[in-house]
Structures are given as C-alpha cells and as structure tokens.
Amino acid sequence: MSLKQLKVNKSFGGLQKVYSHDSSVLGCTMKFAVYLPPNADSAKLPVIYWLSGLTCTEENFMIKAGAQQYASRHSIILVMPDTSPRGCKIPGEDDSYDFGTGAGFYVDATEEPWKANYNMYSYITEELPALINAEFPADAQRQSIMGHSMGGHGALICYLKNPGKYRSVSAFSPICNPTQCPWGKKAFKGYLGPDEESWKEYDATCLVAKYDGPPTDILIDQGTDDEFLKDQLFPDNLVQACKEAQVPIVLKKRAGYDHSYFYIATFIGEHIEHHAKHLVE
Amino acid sequence: MSLKQLKVNKSFGGLQKVYSHDSSVLGCTMKFAVYLPPNADSAKLPVIYWLSGLTCTEENFMIKAGAQQYASRHSIILVMPDTSPRGCKIPGEDDSYDFGTGAGFYVDATEEPWKANYNMYSYITEELPALINAEFPADAQRQSIMGHSMGGHGALICYLKNPGKYRSVSAFSPICNPTQCPWGKKAFKGYLGPDEESWKEYDATCLVAKYDGPPTDILIDQGTDDEFLKDQLFPDNLVQACKEAQVPIVLKKRAGYDHSYFYIATFIGEHIEHHAKHLVE
Numbered sequence: 001m002s003l004k005q006l007k008v009n010k011s012f013g014g015l016q017k018v019y020s021h022d023s024s025v026l027g028c029t030m031k032f033a034v035y036l037p038p039n040a041d042s043a044k045l046p047v048i049y050w051l052s053g054l055t056c057t058e059e060n061f062m063i064k065a066g067a068q069q070y071a072s073r074h075s076i077i078l079v080m081p082d083t084s085p086r087g088c089k090i091p092g093e094d095d096s097y098d099f100g101t102g103a104g105f106y107v108d109a110t111e112e113p114w115k116a117n118y119n120m121y122s123y124i125t126e127e128l129p130a131l132i133n134a135e136f137p138a139d140a141q142r143q144s145i146m147g148h149s150m151g152g153h154g155a156l157i158c159y160l161k162n163p164g165k166y167r168s169v170s171a172f173s174p175i176c177n178p179t180q181c182p183w184g185k186k187a188f189k190g191y192l193g194p195d196e197e198s199w200k201e202y203d204a205t206c207l208v209a210k211y212d213g214p215p216t217d218i219l220i221d222q223g224t225d226d227e228f229l230k231d232q233l234f235p236d237n238l239v240q241a242c243k244e245a246q247v248p249i250v251l252k253k254r255a256g257y258d259h260s261y262f263y264i265a266t267f268i269g270e271h272i273e274h275h276a277k278h279l280v281e
Numbered sequence: 282m283s284l285k286q287l288k289v290n291k292s293f294g295g296l297q298k299v300y301s302h303d304s305s306v307l308g309c310t311m312k313f314a315v316y317l318p319p320n321a322d323s324a325k326l327p328v329i330y331w332l333s334g335l336t337c338t339e340e341n342f343m344i345k346a347g348a349q350q351y352a353s354r355h356s357i358i359l360v361m362p363d364t365s366p367r368g369c370k371i372p373g374e375d376d377s378y379d380f381g382t383g384a385g386f387y388v389d390a391t392e393e394p395w396k397a398n399y400n401m402y403s404y405i406t407e408e409l410p411a412l413i414n415a416e417f418p419a420d421a422q423r424q425s426i427m428g429h430s431m432g433g434h435g436a437l438i439c440y441l442k443n444p445g446k447y448r449s450v451s452a453f454s455p456i457c458n459p460t461q462c463p464w465g466k467k468a469f470k471g472y473l474g475p476d477e478e479s480w481k482e483y484d485a486t487c488l489v490a491k492y493d494g495p496p497t498d499i500l501i502d503q504g505t506d507d508e509f510l511k512d513q514l515f516p517d518n519l520v521q522a523c524k525e526a527q528v529p530i531v532l533k534k535r536a537g538y539d540h541s542y543f544y545i546a547t548f549i550g551e552h553i554e555h556h557a558k559h560l561v562e
Contacts, residue, residue, distance in 0.1 A: 009543035010506070016543050066347035066546065225291070262290035262297050265347065 003135055006031065012072035013038035018058060021131065025122045026085040032128065033062040034136065035071050035078040046142035046167075046279035047077045047132060048272070051124065051151030051158075054183070055102045058082045061148075064261035070272040074280055079132055081124060083151065085117040098183050099190055105178075106154030107202045109191035118191055121202070125158050125165070144275040146170040148264060149228070153178055156204035156218070156238075163213020168278035170219035170271045172264050173226050176238035177205040183232050205234070205241045218242065218249040219274050221267055223257030284416055287312065293353035294319035297343060302412065306403045307366040313409065314343040314361040315417065318353045327423035327448075327560035328358045328413060329553065332405065332432030332439075335464070336383045339363045342429075345542035351553040355561055358419055362409055364432065366398040379464050380471055386459075387435030388483045390472035399472055402483070406439050406446070425556040427451040429545060430509070434459055437485035437499070437519075444494020449559035451500035451552045453545050454507050457519035458486040464513050486515070486522045499523065499530040500555050502548055504538030 007018040014037040023030045037045065048071070050061050061067065061080050071078045084104030090113050093100035104120035133140045145166045147155035152174025159169035178184020179199045188199040200206035222235050229235075235251055242249040252270075257263040288299040295318040304311045318326065329352070331342050342348065342361050352359045365385030371394050374381035385401035414421045426447045428436035433455025440450035459465025460480045469480040481487035503516050510516075516532055523530040533551075538544040 009539055009541050010504075010537045010547075011543040012547050063542075064344055066350070068543070068546070069347070223291075256291045258290055260290050261344075262292040262349070265349070266291075266293050 003131070011035065011068045014040060014068065014072050016062060016068060018062075023085075023123060023127060025119045025127045027117045028085045028088050030086070030123075031058045031082055033058040033080040034132070035062075035068050036136065037072045037075045037077065039075055040077065040137050044137055044139035045075055045077050046144070047079055047138045048275050048279070049124065049129075049143065049145045049155075050078060050080045051106065051145070051147030051154040052080070052083050053147070053149030053151050054083070055097050056083050056151075057102070060261065064265065065268050066265045067268045067272060070269045074272060074276040076272065076276060076279060077132075077136060077138055079128070081128055084120060088117040090114065090117065099186055103150065103187065105150060105184075105187040105191065105202070106157060107188070107191050110198070111191060111193045114191050120154070121158070124154065125162060142167060142279045144168040144279055146172075146271055146275065147174070148172040149259065150175055150183070152220075153184075153204060157202050157207060160204060160207040160211050161201075163211070168216075168219075168275050170221070170274055172221045172267070172271075173223060173228070173233055173259055174204070174220060174235070175233055176220070177203060177234040179203045179206065180237070181232045181234060205238045208238065208241045208247050209245050211245060211247055216248065218247065219271065220249060220251045221254065221271065222251060223254045223259065223263050225256050226259045228259055284412070292316065292349045295321060295349065295353050297349060299339060299343075304366075304404060304408060306400045306408045308398045309366045309369050311367070311404075312339045312363055314339040315413070316343070316349050316352050316359040316361075317417065318356045318358065320356055321358065321418050325418055325420040326356055326358050327425070328360055328419045329556050329560070330405065330410075330424065330426045330436075331359060331361045332387065332426070332428030332435040333361070333364050334428070334430030334432050335364070336378050337364050337432075338383070341542065345546065346549050347546045348549045348553060351550045355553060355557040357553065357557060357560060358417060360409070360413055362405060365401065369398040371395065371398065380467055384431065384468065386431060386465075386468040386472060386483070387438060388469070388472050391479070392472060392474045395472050401435070402439070405435065406443060423448060423560045425449040425560055427453075427552055427556065428455070429453040430540065431456055431464070433501075434465075434485060438483050438488060441485060441488040441492050442482075444492070449500075449556050450497070451502070451555055453502045453548070453552075454504060454509070454514055454540055455485070455501060455516070456514055457501070458484060458515040460484045460487065461518070462513045462515060486519045489519065489522045489528050490526050492526060492528055497529065499528065500552065501530060501532045502535065502552065503532060504535045504540065504544050506537050507540045509540055
C-alpha cells in the first residue's frame, strides 16, 4: 500500500495533495485527493470522506467545491477518492457514462466480469480508511462521510450499513432509492445480477427501515431545479422511509439550484459545519 | 453585439452565466462569464473585471476561484472574459501556449498577421464594458479590475493607462515587467514588432513612472513558492518603480503558496474586499 505523492498545493494554510496507490480490493492503481488543514502535524484530526458522482474523478470536488476553506477553519481532514476502478481492461467498462469506469456505484460486485475489480464499497469502508489512518494524522474514531448524486447514495449506504463507524452523514442530491431509478437499476443489474432482493442491501431507502445504530440526524440537500430530481433521485422516498422507521432526517430544499458544483459550493460550508458538530469536541 | 446565453447556474443566491457574442474589435465570436449577485435586478451594481492568465478561458476563474461567495456578499457583478481571440485561422496561432490562442497579452497588436484580431486591450477596456453596461445592471461609474499572471499584467496596464476609469486594481502573481521577461519579450515582439520602445506602453513597471491619475493603492499578491516568480514575474521591479514615482503599492507575500488557483482561492476574498472598499459606497 505504498503511497506516491502526485501533486501538492498550499490552500487556506493547509496542503491540498493528490496521491496514487495500488489497491488490493480493486486490483488496480487508484488516485485520491486529501486536504490536510494547517495544524495537521500536531494532533490527530477528524476526517470527512467525500464520495463523488457519475463521471467524476478525485479532482472534481477538490477543484470546484471550495471545501478547503471550511475544512481549514474546522481543522478537519478531507479525503476525496475516485469513483471507480480504472484501467482494468474489462470489456465494456468504457462504453457508457453510467456504468463501469467513473460509475462504481459504491457496491461490491458479485457478477462476472466485474467482481474482481468493482468493489468500491470495501474500498471506501475498509481499505482506504486503513491507509488514511496509517499514513496521515487521522483520528480513526472520528470520521464522517458525505457525497453527491451517486456519491450521495454511496455516503448514505456506507453510513447505514455500518452503525457507529461514521459520526455523521450528509448528501447533496443523492440517488436515494436506486432500486427504483434507471441509473440504479442498470448499475445493480450489471454489478449484482438479476436478483433484485440483493440490490436492497445497497439502497438507502431500503436500508433505513432496518437501521438500529446510534441516534442520528441524516442531512440531505436537494436543489429544486435539479435536472435529475424527478427521474433519478427520489428524496421523498427516503424521507418517507425515515419517517416510518422513526429515523430523524432533514431534507433541505434549495429553490432554483441545480445538480452542479455551483450548487454544492454554495452549501458545502453548511454541510461541513454539520459534520464538525459531530466530529470536533 | 447580440448576446447568446450558453449556461446558467444558481450560485450563492445569484446567477453564474456564460454568454457568447460577436466581437467587432477582435473579429470573432467571444465567450465571457458573468456572475450576477442576488439583488442584480433591483439596482445598478458595481463591476469587477477579472483577467485570466496564459492558456485560460472564461471558465477557469468561474470554476476554481470560489469568488462568487464574496461577490454575492458585497453585491458586486463579476465579469470574466476569455484570454484571446479564438478560431481566427491565423497561421501559427495554436503553435505555443504562450503566444496566440489563450495568450492575447491584453495588447492591441500592430504587426501582421495579428493586428486584425489580437486587440484584447481595446476589447477589455472599451468593447466589453460597453456591452456589459448596456446588457446588465452595471454601474459604469463603479468598475474595478484584477487578474492573474498574464491577466495580472493586463489588469495593471488597463488601470494605469486609463486614470479614473477603474476605481481600484489588484493582481495575483502578475507579470510586472513584461519587457524584461521571456513571456513578455516573445509576446510583445510578435504582437508589437521589434521596436522595444513601443513595448513600454504595455509594461506596468514602465507605465507607473508616468502615472498622473487620482491617488491610488495598488494591491499585488505573490506566493513565495511560485514556480514563475524568479524568471517571469519581477514584482520587486514594480515596487521599486512605484517607490520612485511615489505611487502607493502593497505587495503581499504569501509564504509557501504557488501559482495555482488553490492559491488564488485562498486570498480572493481579501481582494474582493479591497475592491469593495472602493466600489461600494
């Protein structure tokens, strides 16, 4: 798991870096970005994992969200992984924007030919945190997770499937009920096979019904002019499931905002503040 | 000069837009980005022009700098033009990153084959502001200018050559003395010809000696780890010329920062605050 530093830029008093490493659960070389706030060599600091959406790499959030400003202020490390394995030479992996490369969907694949590499769930919840905790001044007891769109789905399932592992979760325009939308159906059928029961293990709206972890307050953010809201995202399904399961959730509807990073940049400060309440004691 | 809207995204309560239009002084279709803060339809607002550096388009600052946050807070319009004419089919215009496309250097060319199109100085100081003032709620009496690298040079010369036209000027890692550095010599020889006297009309360090406009306070920002500081930028030459001409200048040296947009994003808030002091009454 040796790390190779590819980029470093000073940013808001800290360091914005990009690394590559060989991933054993994904069977390929992966990149991730990490932001280390100003005092990152004097203490163990809390960490927020950011999961990006379809077509993204480790760069989109790093460049466009303006999150370093808030991570610097709250002394929080940000970790920004890629969204899928890369260059695995699997036939068809580059054929569409919503399956294969750039579209790992944060599951562990069970189907051929994907199951040898497309294990982003294990990568995000196990392999990457182990690496981060070993190589950076990260406090393994204080981590949270958030993401956007496909990555919002990823953040929600990683949180709900691992009670207590993350202190808090938030998501921008997440795919809330992937077993019911075109993006999710395509991805789950491809990675998990035709048995739709198995899909429910990676669907936040299904998972929340059996959540029995510590008390929580899920934060969901949604632009009302999001071009994918009606056909792909279904936040109301998640809110309804939370209501039935008596799991507290806040859905912030943002009038006139779309699915872009301009929207994320506008509200990322609020989200990091939400996580800081849980992480910084 | 009819405008065509290409993109619109809500951002910090306002609208981040991209337009194209046919430029008569450049003889081609140009794009620019504009940020309209939340109350842009109820009053005439001040404007800051941002000039980008080599290889940039109208997109870099819009996506990477995080400036909308501060423009929103201070109710200032941001205008972000492209860095050169595009697609003029001049032989050689795409041969290098530091001359031709993406490298207009904010001069009015006098040499063939550039002089028909490469008139970025007139575009920035005349044609574009006329368009902005006609089409947006911009207060023509309250405009300022800033930029980065080649665009920092551009901001300084536009300001110094037009006393009173801009309320204030600031620059990140500007090319302060282009007649003396490789980037400037190459560009000026190509656009302005071999007579080096003519080059001085577009060199901030030369221009400041004869500045006789209203009292001013020029703000220059420079990272100490900037990879171009030693060979291309020469901020100390400008500071020395200002001292001799008794023109107030502040040079902020930022320890450990480089030439990137991570650096710009860290300090753009300070710069917009500097301009707001001059623009918002």
